[in-house]
Amino acid sequence: MNEPGSESGSASADIDVSLVRNSDVDWDSFDSDAYFSYNYGELRPDDAQIIQVVANHFQASLRGSALGQAIDVGAGVNLYPAMVMLPYAASVTLVERAFTNCDWLTTELKGPRPSWGQFWKAVSSGRAAYQLIQKPADVLQDRTTVVRGNIFDLKPGLYDLGTMFFVAESITTRTDEFRRAARLFVNSLKPGAPFAAAFMRDSSGYFVAGKHFPACSVSDADVERALAPFARNLNIVMVESNDLRDGYGGMMVATGRKK
């Protein structure tokens, strides 16, 4: 039986059955601590560049707006998308499929590890709206809710701003699921809501604590094709990154507003 929200049906002539669907993966075996240590134990230049792009985008889009409802989809163990939305968010919902990551996030929010200080410094440096937040860890904990959920089940039109970092292309090998995840993320926002989404370029998948997870190899043209029908002011920035692992060709960050 297919899980709710998974691509439906058995393989047809034009679908390669060797492809890995999102619902084929045991996401609850995702090792949160290993992923955190490898990726967020310290701030890397690629994440620092993404932070600049995304914080500038939200600042330019939301300066003077009332606080809204924010969503980060497929949060994993990454707190910096929530940090980047914090000055503009009355609430931040972290939607994540893996039980392990939900548990990790819930604990982490009560006492974030020291490396998040480096990320907050990069987020807030030179930006008045962020610097108004004196105790970011406390504000983050107060405003954030962790929800175990599925990108393919997101309801449309609920959120005022949103992020999705390394998710649509990193949860499946299937192009149709990549496109659908990108569409449903943007669709979860209200018309006009600003968003930011980061992607691995040409990824062949990734290991977390020795377990392989799938990816769909995408280019900037694929990201544009996936987002452009639902977004305006779409801008895609290439981010240099080559030392994280083998099997990828850098990172990309897309910003825009929901149509």
Ligand SMILES: C[S@@+](CC[C@H](N)C(=O)[O-])C[C@H]1O[C@@H](n2cnc3c(N)ncnc32)[C@H](O)[C@@H]1O
């Ligand atoms: C490559 S990780 C990215 C995590 C995090 N956003 C980051 O920036 O590091 C992909 C994340 O998507 C989550 N995920 C996988 N399938 C999902 C689904 N259907 N809905 C929501 N999240 C999902 C995984 O559990 C994992 O945390």
